[in-house]
Every structure is written in structure tokens, then in C-alpha cells.
Amino acid sequence: MDFRPLDPNERQKLIDALRGNVNSSQAILTNPRDTSFAGASDEISDDEVISAIKSVPVHYVA
Amino acid sequence: MLASLQHFLTFCRNRLRNVFVAQRPTLPEPATIPKAYRRLERIVLTDGVVRTLFDDFDRHRETARGEEEFGWVLLGVREEAEAIVLAVLPAGAQRHASLTHIQFHSNAQTVATRLLRQTDKRLAMLGVAHTHPGSMRHPSSGDYRGDIQFVARLRGREGIFAIGTADASFPETVTSSEPHRHGRGSLCMTWYALAEGDPQYRKIPIATIAGDDLAHPLASVWPTLETHADGLERLCQQLSGGQLSSAGQAFSFAVPLADDPRRLRVLLEGPQIRYYVEDEGNLLVVDPEAVTLEHGVYAILAELARRRSPDAAL
Numbered sequence: 115m116d117f118r119p120l121d122p123n124e125r126q127k128l129i130d131a132l133r134g135n136v137n138s139s140q141a142i143l144t145n146p147r148d149t150s151f152a153g154a155s156d157e158i159s160d161d162e163v164i165s166a167i168k169s170v171p172v173h174y175v176a
Numbered sequence: 177m178l179a180s181l182q183h184f185l186t187f188c189r190n191r192l193r194n195v196f197v198a199q200r201p202t203l204p205e206p207a208t209i210p211k212a213y214r215r216l217e218r219i220v221l222t223d224g225v226v227r228t229l230f231d232d233f234d235r236h237r238e239t240a241r242g243e244e245e246f247g248w249v250l251l252g253v254r255e256e257a258e259a260i261v262l263a264v265l266p267a268g269a270q271r272h273a274s275l276t277h278i279q280f281h282s283n284a285q286t287v288a289t290r291l292l293r294q295t296d297k298r299l300a301m302l303g304v305a306h307t308h309p310g311s312m313r314h315p316s317s318g319d320y321r322g323d324i325q326f327v328a329r330l331r332g333r334e335g336i337f338a339i340g341t342a343d344a345s346f347p348e349t350v351t352s353s354e355p356h357r358h359g360r361g362s363l364c365m366t367w368y369a370l371a372e373g374d375p376q377y378r379k380i381p382i383a384t385i386a387g388d389d390l391a392h393p394l395a396s397v398w399p400t401l402e403t404h405a406d407g408l409e410r411l412c413q414q415l416s417g418g419q420l421s422s423a424g425q426a427f428s429f430a431v432p433l434a435d436d437p438r439r440l441r442v443l444l445e446g447p448q449i450r451y452y453v454e455d456e457g458n459l460l461v462v463d464p465e466a467v468t469l470e471h472g473v474y475a476i477l478a479e480l481a482r483r484r485s486p487d488a489a490l
Contacts, residue, residue, distance in 0.1 A: 157297035166301035171322025174277035
């Protein structure tokens, strides 16, 4: 069993992925073989994009 | 002999699993480096997108509603410090607009977005461009009141905004007069960014790269799309696995049937709706005698479900 601590680079990437997940629902990828961290996805969910389009406000000169 | 061979193969499999799985480092090099969004530093537009914006603006001004405001949704990729605009979706003929306001026909834009995202799930909502009457080249206080709430829904909690006016005298090819402004003929586009909590919009530089407007092929089918957008959007929400496509002025929605190689396909062209079942190369025309698009789709699905029933022959 491996209890190797993260190196600073790995640690920063994991923090960025977690922050992206909290702030903007960015998906965190896991390795399906051993569930280890495999980066973050560039893909964005349909729900996120569609709900943003539906919430475009009325623009008016006032 | 066979037992020995099985034992040997099991031994090899366990050894390989130990080597390639159990002894893997716990944190391999990530496949994709997570993005850490910073404040936007610039906007990148493809030349196809720029062409669409100015062409649409020109055409809009020639119509009977040319005095009204017009606009577009901006789709693309949000990088850490720049927004790359790859597609623009027009406000549509069913927009609500006047000299002083505009509200987009959002269901047409959502269906178009679903189609574009079938091939690229990175496409995100980046912001909005709209036109102003006269020479008001900056967003209004009314724009700000809506946009400051809206940007919280966007990646990086920041959006891009453009104001189009017809008060300029640029050359007949698109030219930049300032880092955040470009124009063609009398038309001018001025670009801004707004992040959550900002007290005001800020000017942001633009750059142009070679590339298409990914939504350009939808321009000819847009009237059909708008006609059926509300029904299509509800079908997309309710049925998983639906595939959208367009060709010329026709729009298509196909639904795979569960545990069945067949697909139900709806072809839309103007107000016309035609229904088909695709069955291993055969195309069956179906008339569901329906009053709406959704009614037709669900009537056919209900009939197909009935025929799957063991009692269907009765």
C-alpha cells in the first residue's frame, strides 16, 4: 500500500481541480482502474450552458 | 495438464495486476490540467464570428424592424484569462424588442446550442452582444442591472459583452480603431468584460484569428428552428439520447428506441413536420395524426410501446 505524499505540483493540480469543481462545477476525473486523480475535464454540462442561455437578461436602455 | 495451465494463467494475471494496478502511483500525471480562472485579459474572435456579427447587423438594419435593438449569444471556450468566441446565435425573429430593449428567443438558441455541443462539449456560454440606438457605445445602467446577476452563472464568474452601434465611419473591411473596438462601414462593435461584484464594465482588448463561426451552417435553417424551438427544447429535456442535425433548410431530431435497433426521426422544414421510423436501412413513413411536434413523437412512441406488449396481437 502506497502512502506517498503529494509533491507540490500534484498538490497544486488537485487543489485547482477541487476549486474548479466548487466554483464552476468543473468535473474531476478519476482513473477507473484505481480511482486515482486523473485531472479535470474541459467539458461543461448541458445543464450549465442551457441554464445560462435561458437566464440572459432583457437588455434595455435606461 | 489443463489445470496446470489454468493455474499458470491465474498466476500471471495476478502478477500483472500487482504490477500495473496495485503498484501504480496514487496520483498519476493528470490527463487535463485543471483551469484556474483569472480575470479576462482579452477576447479572441474567429474571423467567421466577426463576419457573422457585422453581416447580421447589416441585414437587420435593412428589415422592417431595423430600428429595433438586435443581439447575439456568444459561445466558445473560456480559457484561464481569455474568452475564445467560436459561435454566435442570433436573437431570432421571435425576439421581443423595441428601440430601447431586447429579449432573445432563448429556446431557439438553446436547441442550436445542444446541436453544436454534440460535437464539442467544451462550448460554453461566454456572454452577449447587442445593439444600441444612436451612438451609445457602452452598456446602459439597465444592462448592468441584469448582467451583474447573469455573470455569476458563467465560467470564472465573468462575462463578455459587446455593444453594436451604427454611428461610425470605418473602411469597408473590418478594422480596429482602438484595442477594444472594431468596425466596418458605419457599424461599430465595442467590447467589455464584467465580473461578479464589479462596479462597472471594463474595456477589454480583442484579437481575431482565422476560423469559422460554428453556428453559420444554422443560418439557413433558423426560421424552421424558431418555428419548432419550444417543442424541440422540451423533447430534448425529456428524451435522452436525442440527436439533432440540420441540412439546408431542414432540421432533424432522431430518438433511439430502447432495446431496439430502430430510431424515430422527425424532419422539420418550415411549418411541415414529417415522422419516420428507421429500421435497419428501411425508412417507414408514419402519420401519427398529431396536432403538435411533441404530440406526434409521443403518439408514435406510445404505439411502438403498445406493439412490444405480449398482448399486442390481441
